[in-house]
Amino acid sequence: MTFQISAISIYNKDGEIRTVPFQTGKLNIITGDYRRGKSAILDIVDYCLASDDYVIRGAALRNFVHVFALTVEKDDQQLFIARPAPTGKAATATTLCIMSQAHGAPPPARTELSFSTPLDVAKRVLSRFAGIDQTVQLPVARSARQIAPSVRHALFFCLQEQNEVANPDLLFHGQTEEYHRPALRAMLPYFLGAVDPERAQREHQLKLLKRQLTEAQTTLVTTRDFRPASGTAAALHSEAVEASLINPVTAGGLLAEGEIIDRLRQAVAAAEPEARGPSSDDPLSGLADDRRGLRQAYANTRMRISNLKNIAREKDDFLGQVREQHARLATLGLLPRPSAEEQEPARQCPVCGAVAPEPDQTARIIRQDLVRLDAEMATIGDATPDINALISEEENALADLRGALARNQEQIDVLSAGQRVASQDDPRHRAAVVQGRISLFLETMARQAEAPPVDDRREDLAAQIAEFEELLGSTVQDDRLSSFLSLVNLKIQAKAVALDLEHKEDPIRLDPRALTVVADTRRGPVRMSQMGSGQNYLGYHVATMLSLHEWFTEQDSPVPRFLILDQPSQAGFPDETRDGGFGSARATLLNLYRTIQQSLNTLQGSFQVIVMEHADLDEEPFRSAVQDRWRRSNGGALIPQHWITDDNTD
Known part of the structure; x- marks a missing residue:
């Protein structure tokens, strides 16, 4: 069992704390107007889980929040992770505070926080807490180097930003980064459970041996016949x-x-x-x-x-x-x-x-x-x-x-x-x-x-x-990956039918090389980017993430058991949907949440979904899942209004 999120917290310069709680094992929705801090929830989670960059966006957050914090739990264990905003000309904060707490304990006071854990150490601590075996070394395509899996790699499958959740050209979080794509291809088989760590090490050793053979041949040529009378x-x-x-x-x-x-x-x-x-x-x-x-x-x-x-x-x-x-x-x-x-x-x-x-x-x-x-x-x-x-x-x-x-x-x-x-x-x-x-x-x-x-x-x-080569001649690992992917593909197919997506009648598969979803039709393969319609892009993103997390949970994979979706309804579903507007679009959105709830029911508390939304529906399961409404009419927002002052000299 790996961890879920029980709360995020922010501290202002005076040490005042604002905490947003979440229910583990359930659907959590924060709905509200634009510019109320909803998208910052994903950024805070990313930042506190040892991001290399200062990913926090928005003037209010950067100017009036001095510490960002995250509370995660698994079984009866609870971990509090706090990270300060960078000071001076620093690009990011390189030390964190990681504290073990009693289950259900509130965030500690600002004076109790000690930022003494270096970033690289924090990554290892959080990876161990997630259950990731960091002794595993995975080969990366077209590289002589190996990488160890970490909690940062697991987040590829846990976060969907606003510009990712319905993007036709990418499927996973961070996929736009050139250096992330080789890591994604290496990590997907590992988190699916198809990687034999011993085989991965042998593949790396084989790659080094081939390089050594080439270099030995070159060395012998350059030193050959170097006798005095040569x-x-x-x-x-x-x-x-x-x-x-x-x-x-x-x-x-x-x-x-x-x-x-x-x-x-x-x-x-x-x-x-x-x-x-x-x-x-x-x-x-x-x-x-x-x-x-x-x-x-x-x-x-x-x-x-x-x-x-x-x-x-x-x-x-x-x-x-x-x-x-x-x-x-x-x-x-x-x-x-x-x-x-x-x-x-x-x-x-x-x-x-x-x-x-x-x-x-x-x-x-x-x-x-x-x-x-x-x-x-x-x-x-x-x-x-x-x-x-x-x-x-x-x-x-x-x-x-x-x-x-x-x-x-x-x-x-x-x-x-x-x-x-x-x-x-x-x-x-x-x-x-x-x-x-x-x-x-x-x-x-x-x-x-x-x-x-x-x-x-x-x-x-x-x-x-x-x-x-003889030891690696066996295709056991490739067969395992193909087998596991075929089972995940069945889950994606079932959700495509439930969401009434394009090509739901065709075999649907997750392509681990192209990192996208492909429909195999009689006219040839059709990638997600070629399917058209924002409904299809959103639907296949959600269907793939839910299917992967169902598989991760069934296989006890060390991927954190949460999925954060930032505004899946996008701009097409404003809060007028509470009055029954937008006809079929509203029904489509409600069907999306019913599909999410079905996955949560299947996993029986082992998985958590957090959604930031503009839409606000009266029907179930949406209505019961709303944790808070951040609207201008009620003054709701991530940052309390009295934190925002003209005096920002500190």
Whole structure:
């Protein structure tokens, strides 16, 4: 079970609190006029659930609200999350206040709030509260990196802003952001329950192995035949003779390996031609410097990876020993842990249960050790995802450095060839270029002599790739995803019929790649954007979100159990609908709410829908679901009127 929303709260500069309560497991509607703060409910939820940006909009909210807060609950647990408005020139607030409360407790006073939880830590805390396993690493298409699921990813399926809820071109919250779409495609199978975490890790390792194989082939090509008397050395010797840097050998003379290298060193040391520019103008020198820096960074990164893996191994060994000690101390439960109310050492014998006249020092020491070992296991266990994430980051950086080294060598080769052609008509320039190439060759040769020989790992890498491909050859995960999606599609189809949407007679499916709804017709597939009519766009949005949440609940997925819809009626249903106006449009809107209520009834309190509306209907289920009416006629609004003053100097 994951969480639902029981209230949102706002604080003004004087610490006064305005709270909007919600019922969990039910339909909650806030209806009212324009510019009364309804849309801010979604923004406050988004902001308090660790948004990277300050998503709060509206002058009144930005000017007169100093703290935004959210109360969430699951089972008998309640969490209070508060986040201040940014101050000064800060773009957003980077610390939050997260407090565990007794079930039903009201928001604490402003003086009790301590904003000490960093944003990244808050994301992890909220993700754990939602039940998300952050040790899972999911591959992202066209990227060597992996991402861990978080509460931020779960919100893709929980929020529908006013410009999203009936948008023909997007289906999920945040889908317009370019960097969100790959994450959405990776997260949908995970939250549907189709992802095997072990398989995801293998896919990532396979991707890295293929990159390593490509880089190993490149490395072997660049280091091949780098012996003193190699063809490269002989060719450079010939160029040095042609550039008049060294004298030609006598006719018929053959040079030994060492003699060629000595003559190349003489060519480098020869007097520079007068017309040659300063060495700083030689691009080959710059590339050589870059290569030295890349090699140093590569060595440092490999060292960091080795150190992190050693830390992980030592942590696992230590954790195993701690668990073994804990198991020995807690054997058979002979020493039950004292309750929080116990102030004195236990006088009860851990074996027979009799009350001893004096506190048992041995029992007290064992209990203290159990508490200490519990804390050590919790601390070490919490560090595991962070260490794994660091190793993954460093391995990605190492792969990037391999690619950079390969590109650097290509640039050197291309530039060398280009300069050779360009300098044919300028003997002095040509001599300078030849000296630069010989210098680079000698430096690389010396480095190769000092460095350990390059192992040909291609065969080993190819074997590992084949092994991973065999392990991943099974289509179990793809079959699971297809199976789960087909069941979700049946739910969408049923709701399309209930809402009387276009293509309700055709098979309807959720496309996890295009991130849209598609109707399969005899004329071919028809995407949601091609269906026409705002009623269809709205209907398929609501049908898809309700169907996904039904599936999430049935599968106990860690997606928060709420859906927020901002003004699904849009501007076509003003408050005149209370007088029975707008005929079929009014009936369509009422049918939408009946469909929402049907999903809530099916899930029996495990799911919550919050709607901000302009419309106000007298029929059920709308009438009973209205929590408040924020209208100018009754003075209702999110921000109390007396908060809004002309004095905004604070």
